[in-house]
Amino acid sequence: MTTPIVQLDDICLNIRGQSLLNHINMALNPGEIMTVIGPNGAGKSSLLKIVLGLYKPSSGKRRIHKGLRIGYMPQKLQIDQSLPLTVQRFLALAGNPNRQDIEAALHDVNALQTITRPIQSISGGEFQRVLLARALLRNPTLLVLDEPAQGVDLHGQQELYQLLAGIRDKRQCAILMVSHDLHFVMARTDQVICLNQHVCCSGTADSVANHPEYLALFDQGIEKDFAVYTHHHDHHHNIHGDVVKDETSSSHKQCSGHHHD
Amino acid sequence: MIEIIAPALIIGLILTAIAGPLGSFIVWGRMSYFGDTLAHSALLGVALGLFLSLDPIVGVIIVTVSVAILLSTLQKQRNISSDALLGIVAHGTLALGLVLVSLKEGVRVDLLGLLFGDLLAVTFSDTLWVGGCALLLAIITKLIWNPLLNILINSDLARAEGLPVDKIRMIYMICLALLVAIGMKVVGALLITALLIIPPAGARRLANTPEQMALFASLIGMSSIILGMLASLQWDTPAGPSIVLSACLLFSLTLTRGSQS
Numbered sequence: 001m002t003t004p005i006v007q008l009d010d011i012c013l014n015i016r017g018q019s020l021l022n023h024i025n026m027a028l029n030p031g032e033i034m035t036v037i038g039p040n041g042a043g044k045s046s047l048l049k050i051v052l053g054l055y056k057p058s059s060g061k062r063r064i065h066k067g068l069r070i071g072y073m074p075q076k077l078q079i080d081q082s083l084p085l086t087v088q089r090f091l092a093l094a095g096n097p098n099r100q101d102i103e104a105a106l107h108d109v110n111a112l113q114t115i116t117r118p119i120q121s122i123s124g125g126e127f128q129r130v131l132l133a134r135a136l137l138r139n140p141t142l143l144v145l146d147e148p149a150q151g152v153d154l155h156g157q158q159e160l161y162q163l164l165a166g167i168r169d170k171r172q173c174a175i176l177m178v179s180h181d182l183h184f185v186m187a188r189t190d191q192v193i194c195l196n197q198h199v200c201c202s203g204t205a206d207s208v209a210n211h212p213e214y215l216a217l218f219d220q221g222i223e224k225d226f227a228v229y230t231h232h233h234d235h236h237h238n239i240h241g242d243v244v245k246d247e248t249s250s251s252h253k254q255c256s257g258h259h260h261d
Numbered sequence: 262m263i264e265i266i267a268p269a270l271i272i273g274l275i276l277t278a279i280a281g282p283l284g285s286f287i288v289w290g291r292m293s294y295f296g297d298t299l300a301h302s303a304l305l306g307v308a309l310g311l312f313l314s315l316d317p318i319v320g321v322i323i324v325t326v327s328v329a330i331l332l333s334t335l336q337k338q339r340n341i342s343s344d345a346l347l348g349i350v351a352h353g354t355l356a357l358g359l360v361l362v363s364l365k366e367g368v369r370v371d372l373l374g375l376l377f378g379d380l381l382a383v384t385f386s387d388t389l390w391v392g393g394c395a396l397l398l399a400i401i402t403k404l405i406w407n408p409l410l411n412i413l414i415n416s417d418l419a420r421a422e423g424l425p426v427d428k429i430r431m432i433y434m435i436c437l438a439l440l441v442a443i444g445m446k447v448v449g450a451l452l453i454t455a456l457l458i459i460p461p462a463g464a465r466r467l468a469n470t471p472e473q474m475a476l477f478a479s480l481i482g483m484s485s486i487i488l489g490m491l492a493s494l495q496w497d498t499p500a501g502p503s504i505v506l507s508a509c510l511l512f513s514l515t516l517t518r519g520s521q522s
Contacts, residue, residue: 052421072421079414083289084468093411094422138422 002029005068005142005174006051011060013046020046022198024060028191030141033168033175035185037208038195044178045075047195048146051176068142071135071173075146077127079119087114087122087130094137105133109163125152128160136167143167145177161186269380270490271388273447273504275395276440277456277482281464282402282475283440284457284482286433288465289413294344295332295434296454298351299441302328303450305358306442307375311365321445325438328354333431378449378501380490391443398436405429410471447486448501455505456482463512481511 004027013021020043028034036044049055050062052072079085091102106112109129114122122130128148135143148164149157165188168175179185185192185205192208194200201211208214287296303321310320328350335350336343362370371379408429411419420426437457444453464477488511489504 049417052417054417054420070421072418074415074418077415077418080289080291082462082465083413084465084470084474085414086469089470090414093407093414096407144421 003065004029004063005065006176007063008050009061009063011050011057011062013043013050013055014058020197021050021057024050024195024199026193026199026202028142028174028176030065031168031172031174032190033164033186033188034177034191034193035189035205036176036178036193036195037182037185038200039182042196044195045146048144048176048178052144065141069138069140071138071140071143073128073131073135073143073145073148075150075178077131081120085119086116087111087119088116090119090130091134091137094134097137101137102133105136106130108136108167109133110159125156128152129163132163136171139171140173143173143175143177145175147178147180150180157184161188164188266380266490266494268385268388269383269447269500270486272383272391272443273486273490274483275388275391276444276447277460277486278479279395279398279402280440280444280456280482281460281477281479282406283398283433283436285461285464285471285475285478286409286413287437287457288461289471293454293458294347294351296437296441296457298332298347298354299325299328299438300445300450300453301351302354302358303441303445303453304375305354305361307370308358308361308365311370312361318442318446321442322439324354325441326435329434329438330431333427333434374449375445376449376451377499378445378447378452380447380493380500383446387446391446394439394443398439401432401436405432409433448504452501452505455508456485459505459508459512460485463508463515466515466518481515482508485511 007027008024011021011024012019024047026034036047038044046055050057052070053062053064079090087106088099088102091097091105097105103112103115106115109132111126111129111133114126114130119127119130132145132148135145143164145164149160152160164175164177164186167173168188177186187205189205191202192205193202194208194211194214200213201208203211284296287293302324306321306324307317308320309315309324310317313320332347332350335346341349362372371382373379374382408419408424411422411424412426412429416426440457441450441453444456448456460482461474461478463481464474467477468474485504485508488507490500492498492507493500493503
């Protein structure tokens, strides 16, 4: 049996009299992908901060595997315009990697083209991936990602999730992430935790989706408010937002990229 | 004439050389009011020195360092915004200093000299301890440079990467406090913050890396000292304000240069 790299035993967190987390138990095994979902204010970020060791739990115990190296990707990061900082220098701050390491990490996240640009001038999606590259530079055994797919469209999310799955397979690091979306999680997730101050339910994505406590988070079924609209595009946007022609339609004449039947 | 101002000139150059890198962090972190608060509290230090029959500079160092420690401790509680907190401490210590100075009978204190600096009061022996202090500050700054940049970018990320965030912040604040104590001799308590923020602000447009910005800030600061002192000799204007005006002039010259990034 493998020992978990992070284990939380009966963790409670109270900040200024407010109970944010109640009796949380979780265990993350090496190489496993875990996604935390839950409504706003459910304590998802707090849970990550407990795992990261940024918050001390009010009670309960956090056990981490000896030699655990954490790569952390925060949710938001604002860098003041007054700081002249290129992407390369930003990455170099993560513990003095050499130029090859930086290029390799940027290449891994498809963001090599940003290397010499000022970090304030790159797009939101690029910035997310540069942050991911920074986390990778620490050669982590655990990647902690706070809403990595936030503000990224579905195609971007798909590519991000492929990227993460590839990283997991290549580096054998565990991934713990918060999803901004209650309904969509990365398909390769091994474990989903549905959090609403306490663990409502946990398990594989399928088992969570059918759990009464998860369903109870919504008064009515979401089908009532949401419908699926099926697009027929002859192109898609890659992770940089550029238009990429789909292979099947590459024989089409250029019609401003928008040919709908 | 030159023998009279030589010690002040040397101290001014040392001061601005070290103010470049330390002041850059004030600009990047948007904490110019923190520098002001330290400077205001310096006057209380002079009063303390008088009451305890110490060299005023010893009193200044004691008080500014204590205020730096006090502030970094108080800023962790969130009921009062740090903005208001700085205002309270800045004006509280300034008022207390002024009251104490007035209570001390039989001692005439050159208030104008304290507020605006008194170059003629600087001696060659001062240059020795200032030089020693500056050397120490330079070494410490070099050591905490990268960690401090990481903390500036995101303190959670820095903490998750294992940096002792609070300790490094505290060290930086103590360095600033020492710098203020030194600077008081040259430009006085009211204008020392100017030498911490104007040169880095001017250096921003010339720099592509944080290190370049710190270096250019030092050069702009040192040029301001020379220009200001020359102007002061030439037109018999007060030295401190002349130095600050020179810095403003150099800053506005950099504005004419196109933005780098």
